Amino acid sequence: MIDFAPAERGHNGRVALVTGAARGIGLGIAAWLISEQWQVVLTDLDRVRGPKVAQALGENALFIAMDVADEAQVAAGVAQVLGQFGRLDALVCNAAIADPHNTTLESLDIAHWNRIMAVNLGGPMLLAKHCAPYLRARCGAIVNLTSTRARQSEPDTEAYAASKGGLVALTHALAISLGPEIRVNAVSPGWIDTRDAAVRRAEPLSDSDHAQHPTGRVGTVEDVAGMVAWLLSRQAGFVTGQEFVVDGGMSRKMIYQP
Ligand SMILES: NC(=O)c1ccc[n+]([C@@H]2O[C@H](COP(=O)([O-])OP(=O)(O)OC[C@H]3O[C@@H](n4cnc5c(N)ncnc54)[C@H](O)[C@@H]3O)[C@@H](O)[C@H]2O)c1
Secondary structure, eight states: OOOOOOOBTTBOSOEEEEESOSSHHHHHHHHHHHHTTOEEEEEESOTTHHHHHHHHHOTTEEEEEOOTTOHHHHHHHHHHHHHHHSOOOEEEEOOOOOOOOOOOGGGOOHHHHHHHHIIIIIHHHHHHHHHHHHHHHTTOEEEEEOOGGGTOOOSSOHHHHHHHHHHHHHHHHHHHHHTTTOEEEEEEEOSBOOSOHHHHHHSOOOHHHHHTSTTSSOBOHHHHHHHHHHHTSGGGTTOOSOEEEESTTGGGOOOOOO
């Protein structure tokens, strides 16, 4: 049922929308999909970096500014994608307020809590709502970027952890509502080093940062992007409603001190 149009002008005919793609994991996902010949619409709040990175990615990338928490902006952005390409095959909900730390619970401001929920959880709902008719027409797929923090915590991370736990639940709810035409899955990264190459060289992570991971290293944006690309592919055609953890095995490790 998945449509693979013949490649035209250096692309495979399929169109993906990636939110929060001006930097970090979202940019890595956009670049990976373009390397697989997708046409990719990068969206972000950041109107300065967004157009620059889209231009650097070449002719198969387009930037549209969008606050994922604002339904009017989401609706207008999705309409622009359809106007430009006439189709949508994949949605990657990556945009988030990604700093997991809030204040102590006693001083946690409800306005801050509400904004985290609106962006990290409301955003993917709004994107799914407005993209669903077009994804259904192409038997497309959605991937939501969740987090291992949906299931384990450090102190003072209530808002982020709750938003990501909600997104894991939203993922399986959408999979049941939108199937069989649309598959919906979640990818939960662990520690991913999203810093620019120059910063990584200037301030390298420590040996113990890497060694504590069962894989012997901290993750890269490519580790996440490869999983997202697979979930959007024909090979994942029997996979929906699931959460895939990409954390170098950290969430499977006993941490009792010897
Ligand atoms: N980096 C990690 O270690 C890690 C671990 C687990 C989960 N994640 C998740 O992966 C995703 C990407 O993380 P990252 O580290 O690349 O984050 P990042 O902060 O580097 O990038 C997030 C992007 O989202 C954009 N954004 C924020 N609010 C937005 C809004 N309202 N509308 C549109 N765009 C908005 C930002 O401008 C930014 O470009 C997030 O969902 C994050 O929660 C990251």
